Amino acid sequence: MAHHEASLHTIPPEPPRSADDVYTAIKDAVTSGQYGPGQYLREEQLAKSLGVSRTPVREALRRLDADGWVETRPNYGVRVKMWTLHDAREIFEARLLVEPYLAGRASLSIGASDIERLRTLADAMLAITQQPSTPESSEAWFTANSEFHAIITAAGNNARLDRSLRSMKETPLIKWTFGTYSDEDRVRSARQHFEIVRALEQRNAAWTEAAMRCHILAAESAVLDRREGERPPS
Template structure:
C-alpha cells in the first residue's frame, strides 16, 4: 500500500497561517495547529526533512516537535516507515469521555468556590451565543462558532478551579481532532439540550453550589457521551 505523505502545499498553508516560525515551540505549535485543523488525513506520513524545509528550520526542532506530538497521541511511529497521523477510533472516544468524567466534574465543583464575577459574566455571554446558534439553521460556519464558544466556556470553568495540572491534562485531551469530530456528530436537538445545560452550569456557579456544579457537569458529559457513542454504535456496531 502506498504511504501517504504530507504535501508541500499543505505545509506551506500551515506556516502561512501560523506566522513566522522562530523557535522549537513555534515548530511544535505550527504542526499541532495543522493537525487540529485536520489538514492531514489519518495515516498520512510526516517527513522531518520535508517539514523542516517548508518551515525554514533545521530538522532538530522538527524532530523534537514530532516526538512531543507522538507522546501526546497525535502521531504514531511505524518502524521502518516513519511518523504518521494517528487514526482515531471509537475506543479513543470512550477513553476520552471516561477521563473527562473523572476530571471535569471535579474541577467544576472546585470552580464554584473560586470563580470570579467577570468569568461568570463571560460564561453568560457564551451560553447565550450557543443558545442563539441553536435557533438558526445549522451550517458549517455556525457549528464552528458553537465549537469555539463551547471550548471557551469549558476552559473558563476548569481553569477557575485552580488546579493547573488537572486543567492542562484536560486541555490536552480536548485539543485532539477527535473532540471536534465528535462535536460534529451533534444534531440540532443535541446542541439545544447542551445549550440549556450550559445555562444550568452558570447558575450553579453563581450560587457557589459545588455539588450542583459537579452534578450538572457530569450530566452534561454523560449526555454527550450517549449521543456520540450511541450514534457511532448505530453506524458501526462492531466498533
C-alpha cells in the same frame, strides 16, 4: 484508509526558530485538519516548509508521538494518529473524572465577570441552535463551547489538572465527536449550559459538579451511541 504523502505548505506566517516552535506549528496544523488522520509527515518536507533543519523537526515529531498526536510505524514513517471509538471513550472517561471536580471547585471562587461571560456564551450557543446548521455555525458553536468549559476549569484553581484536561481537548477527536451532534443534541447541550451557570451563581459545589457530570454523560451518549450505530454489522 489509503495512505498518502502529506501535501505540506508553509504553516506559520514566519519560520519558527526553535524546536518548541516547530512542535507547536505541526500540532496546530494537525488540530486544524490541515494534516488528516493517517497522513504521513516527512521530515525533509516539513523542514523545508518550516525553514529549519531536520533536527528540530525530528525532535518535534518524537514529542508529538509521545503526546499521542502522531504515531511512528517502523519501515513506513510518522503519520497523523487515526482516532477510534476507543480513544473517544477514554477521553470521556478522563473528563468525567476531572471536569466535574474542577467545576465544583470553581463554584467556590469564580468571579462575577466570569459568570457573566459564561451566560453570554450560553446565550450565543442557544442562538446558534435556532439557526440552520452550517460549517460556520458549527465552528462558532465549537469556539464558544470551548471557551465556556475553559473558563470553568481554569476557575477550579488546579493548574495541573486544568492543563491535563486542556491537552485532551486539543485533539482533533474533540471536533470529530462534536460533529456527530444532532440538532436535538445541541439544543439539550445549550440548555445544560444555563443550568451549569445557575449552579455556579448559587455557589453550590454539589449542584455544579452534578450538572457538569450530567452534561458530559449526555455528550458521551450522543456521540458514542450514534457512532456505534453507524458501524456495519460484523
